Amino acid sequence: MPHPPAITPRPFHEADTAFFTGKASDERVTRFIGDGQPWDEQTIQERIRAALQEDPLDSIGASRWFLAVEANEPVGIVVSSRKDAGVEVGYWVSPDHWGRGISGAMPDAALASIPDIYLTRELFARVDPANAVSTKLLTRRGFQLDTHHEGLDHYILV
Numbered sequence: 001m002p003h004p005p006a007i008t009p010r011p012f013h014e015a016d017t018a019f020f021t022g023k024a025s026d027e028r029v030t031r032f033i034g035d036g037q038p039w040d041e042q043t044i045q046e047r048i049r050a051a052l053q054e055d056p057l058d059s060i061g062a063s064r065w066f067l068a069v070e071a072n073e074p075v076g077i078v079v080s081s082r083k084d085a086g087v088e089v090g091y092w093v094s095p096d097h098w099g100r101g102i103s104g105a106m107p108d109a110a111l112a113s114i115p116d117i118y119l120t121r122e123l124f125a126r127v128d129p130a131n132a133v134s135t136k137l138l139t140r141r142g143f144q145l146d147t148h149h150e151g152l153d154h155y156i157l158v
Contacts, residue, residue, distance in 0.1 A: 005070050007105040009078055009113065012051055012065035019067070019074045019094075020048060028095045032128040051079075057118050060084060064117060068093075068106045075102050078110040086122030086156075089114060104137055111141060111157075123157040 012020070023029045024039040024047070039047075055062035063081040067074050068091075076093040091106045115121045125143060127134045128151070135153070139145075143155035 004101045004105045004108070005075075007075065007102065007109045008069045009066035009106075009109045010069060012067050012077065014048075014052060016067050016074065016077075017048055020044070020077060023077065023092050023094060026095065029092055032131040032134070033092075057082065064114075066110065068102070068109065070097075070102070076106050078106050080110065080114050080118070082118060083124075086124050087114060087118045087120060089123050089125050103133060104140075107137060107141055121157065125155045126152040127155060129153050 021044050024044045027038050030036065030038050050061075051063055051065040054064075057064075060082055063079065065080075066078040068076040068078055074094070075097045076091060079088075079090045079092075081088045089107070089110055091103065091110065093103045093106065111123070114123065123143075124146070125134075125138055127138065129135070129148070135155075138155045142157055144158050145153055146156045147154045
């Protein structure tokens, strides 16, 4: 069995904007996010501004983004955000790296650091029920289906 890719998450910087913009405007990446459509420039810029803001981590809405890097090349983005119910975790993988185990290595790296960053193990993810890959990845990492709300399955880390 091949080894999973060695992914290093590092904080998202303004210089990473072009990489993120490429993913947010790619219909293959956004098909299970929001309305399933690529994001417009205004939405992309709003999200980037929020990601770079670095609100206090105990504040609702505070987020930290991480660029997932393999051999100095960006391969995806991990997003975490403080919500009332805990910390929501999400991840986007560059289509250039699909099928290589990146989508599993990214949550592994995130789960190793996000609880320490936010000082909580109350993590959750929202997933489009049609996204079978994410559903399988989350359940293999200890998440279980909690509820279904507004068209999304809500998974909590147990």
